[in-house]
Amino acid sequence: MDELKLPEKFSEYAEARRNGFLKAKAVKESGQKLAGIFCTYTPLELLDAAGMHAVSLCGTSNETVADGETHLPKNLCPLIKSSYGFAVSDKCPYTYFADLIVGESTCDGKKKMYELLGKLKQTYILQLPQSVDREYSLDVWTQEMRRFRAYLEEFIQESISDEALRKAVVLRNRYRAARCRLLELQKLNPAPLSGLLLHKTIEGTQFSFNVEQSITDMNTMADQIESEYRPDPQAPKKKRILVTGCPIGGVVEKLVAAIEENGGQVVCLENCGGIKPSRIRIDPDAPDILEAIAAGYLEIGCSIMSPNLRRETMLRQLAEEFQVDGVVDVILQACHTYNIETYNIRNLCRELDLPYMSVETDYSVADKGQMNTRLAAFIEML
Amino acid sequence: MKKNYYILAFNSTHDAICAEKALENRLPVQVIPTLRVVSESCGISLRIEEEHFPILEPLLQAQVIEEGRYALYHISPDPAGAGLAARRMEV
Numbered sequence: 001m002d003e004l005k006l007p008e009k010f011s012e013y014a015e016a017r018r019n020g021f022l023k024a025k026a027v028k029e030s031g032q033k034l035a036g037i038f039c040t041y042t043p044l045e046l047l048d049a050a051g052m053h054a055v056s057l058c059g060t061s062n063e064t065v066a067d068g069e070t071h072l073p074k075n076l077c078p079l080i081k082s083s084y085g086f087a088v089s090d091k092c093p094y095t096y097f098a099d100l101i102v103g104e105s106t107c108d109g110k111k112k113m114y115e116l117l118g119k120l121k122q123t124y125i126l127q128l129p130q131s132v133d134r135e136y137s138l139d140v141w142t143q144e145m146r147r148f149r150a151y152l153e154e155f156i157q158e159s160i161s162d163e164a165l166r167k168a169v170v171l172r173n174r175y176r177a178a179r180c181r182l183l184e185l186q187k188l189n190p191a192p193l194s195g196l197l198l199h200k201t202i203e204g205t206q207f208s209f210n211v212e213q214s215i216t217d218m219n220t221m222a223d224q225i226e227s228e229y230r231p232d233p234q235a236p237k238k239k240r241i242l243v244t245g246c247p248i249g250g251v252v253e254k255l256v257a258a259i260e261e262n263g264g265q266v267v268c269l270e271n272c273g274g275i276k277p278s279r280i281r282i283d284p285d286a287p288d289i290l291e292a293i294a295a296g297y298l299e300i301g302c303s304i305m306s307p308n309l310r311r312e313t314m315l316r317q318l319a320e321e322f323q324v325d326g327v328v329d330v331i332l333q334a335c336h337t338y339n340i341e342t343y344n345i346r347n348l349c350r351e352l353d354l355p356y357m358s359v360e361t362d363y364s365v366a367d368k369g370q371m372n373t374r375l376a377a378f379i380e381m382l
Numbered sequence: 383m384k385k386n387y388y389i390l391a392f393n394s395t396h397d398a399i400c401a402e403k404a405l406e407n408r409l410p411v412q413v414i415p416t417l418r419v420v421s422e423s424c425g426i427s428l429r430i431e432e433e434h435f436p437i438l439e440p441l442l443q444a445q446v447i448e449e450g451r452y453a454l455y456h457i458s459p460d461p462a463g464a465g466l467a468a469r470r471m472e473v
Binding site (some may be wrong): 018021064091096 | 416425
């Protein structure tokens with residue numbers, strides 16, 4: 001393919017996590033409130049309707065793992081240790097500036113970590129159901145939405161109207177649609193973007209503190225890529241890889257780089273930083289808006305649900321839509337739920353006749369060489 | 383041509399914000415995201431332009447910011463590349 005000139009916005013968003021510190025500070029200084037969040041199950045519409053900015057506090061650096069281990073056991077996932085380490089060492093300005101932390105009862109490690117986090121900062125833990133197939137699952141999660149709304153109303157000392165929630169739903173639907181549009185550009189064959197850049201760009205939109213601006217920017221980037229896409233038929237064909245499994249923010253440099261430096265291209269990010277939460281659409285005119293929000297977020301196919309059939313359904317669709325050549329399942333060390341699900345995903349890939357590989361890793365660079373060798377061999381085999 | 387400047391880097395955000403408050407009425411300081419070349423790991427640092435260093439130095443010596451709570455760096459264009467070089471300084 002001819003060298004595709006990327007819109008400048010891409011480099012801006014790739015650095016957004018660092019540059020967002022100053023925006024977070026400005027938000028605080030202007031008297032607005034900031035909520036630190038961790039998970040895609042967090043109903044952003046409620047925070048928007050409460051006039052609060054949401055910022056991701058998911059730790060993606062190995063640097064604070066040791067700080068986390070001062071209070072947490074060593075055999076815990078690096079995301080939990082890194083996130084807690086940032087909070088306890090006060091190294092993360094987002095955590096420092098956050099007025100409220102919103103956790104959720106997803107995996108055991110996270111929910112217990114939030115209890116400790118609650119000693120450092122005001123924390124609300126959303127109580128998720130353990131499955132989506134029970135007749136009461138939606139009711140449980142809707143009740144939690146009602147409770148969270150009441151909690152936020154108390155927190156901001158103002159009521160949150162249904163109208164504000166409906167407006168927020170419209171905004172977040174547009175945000176998710178713009179995210180999908182950018183992610184789905186990779187359906188083009190050859191795909192126009194490196195998976196690494198795409199991941200960083202999507203991640204960066206969470207640190208813009210201006211949802212409307214992020215929507216505009218994502219759509220502008222997609223417009224530019226579409227209009228300038230001129231594939232070179234002579235260029236060597238890259239193997240199209242789908243990445244699934246745990247959140248990859250802390251391993252993306254090591255993992256996606258290893259794929260893309262060895263003849264592969266990450267065309268589909270299924271993880272929670274990618275497609276998984278982006279296809280949620282919520283009806284803003286639903287009679288009970290909180291129930292509609294609850295139902296929307298329950299669509300997320302995360303391994304903390306038992307069973308988690310939605311992940312498999314989505315993977316089937318994505319493998320076809322993105323014309324995938326192979327699947328890489330990423331497991332963060334000590335993530336039992338995703339680790340056990342590798343058995344199901346391996347079988348699913350066998351059924352789809354798709355080469356599959358799982359990699360268990362952490363945030364250190366100790367396994368960088370080994371991962372590079374394994375992924376290079378996997379791609380070569382495709 | 384890129385300018386040289388100084389950076390005060392911190393290990394905690396609280397220290398960075400306290401230092402900003404202690405210095406902001408005495409000399410121009412700018413809060414910036416911490417440069418990758420600096421090893422202190424709080425996400426924000428304070429930038430002080432070279433021409434204001436004569437005001438900063440005595441303030442640091444007078445411990446307007448508590449000793450041990452910060453690290454001072456001189457930042458200049460990296461002669462070996464396109465990036466920046468950071469030299470740790472003693473006060």
